[in-house]
Amino acid sequence: MKKNLTVSSDTSIALIRLSLGYVDCLRYFYRATTPKSGKGIKVGVVDTGIAEHPDLEIDGGENTVVGEDKTEFRDNGKGHGTHVAGIIAARGQPPAGVRGMAPAVTLRSYRVFGKGSDSASNYAITKAIDRAVEDGCDLINLSLGSSEVDEAIESAIQYARSRGSLVIAAAGNDRRQPVSFPASYSLSLAVSAMGRKGTFPSATTQRGEVASPYGTDKKNFVAAFSNIGPEIDLTAPGVGVISTYPGGYAVLDGTSMACPAAAGAAAAILSPRVELLGLPRASARSEAMARAVLEQAQTLGFGSLYEGQGLVR
Amino acid sequence: MGRYILRFTGTGPKPASDVERIRATPKLTVLDDSTHMMLVEAGEKHIEKMIATMPGWSWSPERTIRLPDSRPKPRRTPKD
Numbered sequence: 016m017k018k019n020l021t022v023s024s025d026t027s028i029a030l031i032r033l034s035l036g037y038v039d040c041l042r043y044f045y046r047a048t049t050p051k052s053g054k055g056i057k058v059g060v061v062d063t064g065i066a067e068h069p070d071l072e073i074d075g076g077e078n079t080v081v082g083e084d085k086t087e088f089r090d091n092g093k094g095h096g097t098h099v100a101g102i103i104a105a106r107g108q109p110p111a112g113v114r115g116m117a118p119a120v121t122l123r124s125y126r127v128f129g130k131g132s133d134s135a136s137n138y139a140i141t142k143a144i145d146r147a148v149e150d151g152c153d154l155i156n157l158s159l160g161s162s163e164v165d166e167a168i169e170s171a172i173q174y175a176r177s178r179g180s181l182v183i184a185a186a187g188n189d190r191r192q193p194v195s196f197p198a199s200y201s202l203s204l205a206v207s208a209m210g211r212k213g214t215f216p217s218a219t220t221q222r223g224e225v226a227s228p229y230g231t232d233k234k235n236f237v238a239a240f241s242n243i244g245p246e247i248d249l250t251a252p253g254v255g256v257i258s259t260y261p262g263g264y265a266v267l268d269g270t271s272m273a274c275p276a277a278a279g280a281a282a283a284i285l286s287p288r289v290e291l292l293g294l295p296r297a298s299a300r301s302e303a304m305a306r307a308v309l310e311q312a313q314t315l316g317f318g319s320l321y322e323g324q325g326l327v328r
Numbered sequence: 329m330g331r332y333i334l335r336f337t338g339t340g341p342k343p344a345s346d347v348e349r350i351r352a353t354p355k356l357t358v359l360d361d362s363t364h365m366m367l368v369e370a371g372e373k374h375i376e377k378m379i380a381t382m383p384g385w386s387w388s389p390e391r392t393i394r395l396p397d398s399r400p401k402p403r404r405t406p407k408d
Contacts (some may be wrong), residue, residue, distance in 0.1 A: 269398035
């Protein structure tokens, strides 16, 4: 890795070509994903919207940003939601594309970040959660958060649970700070990010995210950027994750990536559980779904503050 | 004046009579609404007083949340 690099107009930087068949940390831990994984599960992605992409099939959605066209639920230009969606539901096949955790889910896009914007209103987020519930989403992915507790978002998550939907939220990337809201809320499943040495090229920025604690397998680690705390329910791969991006593919890091990995794993677990999915859409259903997901988690040896129940397998 | 979220936490959609009352409130502008909520612009004291008399409703200020930064970055920065 070059150090103390000053970028000038004649600087030449060698780029590593992204191979879609590369075994990143997501594909290392989840090799057995099949095209039918997640069938029958509806997942709502509350994010920057989802771009049109050959590997993604979007069932529908809504843009809940005040003052914008509600039918414009495609990517707002930031790419974050497209990457998140691909981790859950990409239907491609390497080397021409990528496959997500649960390609057969019904994927819905709820855009809460304005066109080209880096910020989302709590009103848009709350409205999107409500809408996802009303649209019958079984799982709602929230790869977003803040240090401040928000009463309106809490209320929407309560509503989701009361209607049989499960909210999965990213713990936040503030480098070992307390778990962000809404992941910190007791009715959300909070996801931290972990990685594995050898699942990213050695000369890449992901190397800087290797930190203790290491697991029982010493190649596994909890990402240095990941927030931690007693509210963590699960951990999932979030370092050097390859997924869909507007116009192609990208490698991103974050609990934003770990969260959809957990959501996708949850979809794959819940998909065959017809007795559970057939329950009336009420609290008992979402509680049973949460239990079923948590029961499938296996510790990696990081300790509960870092991994909660562990990695969903 | 600020922007506030009014949320109906009772059973079912927000009652039409409550919505009418909110819409008819002087010095209050409804910016958006949904099944359970209204986004309004009004004075905080005004909102607090009104919601105190409306069972099943809560209010909170509108806030923004930043998009998480998921772009990989070198952990060491160049020295000046």
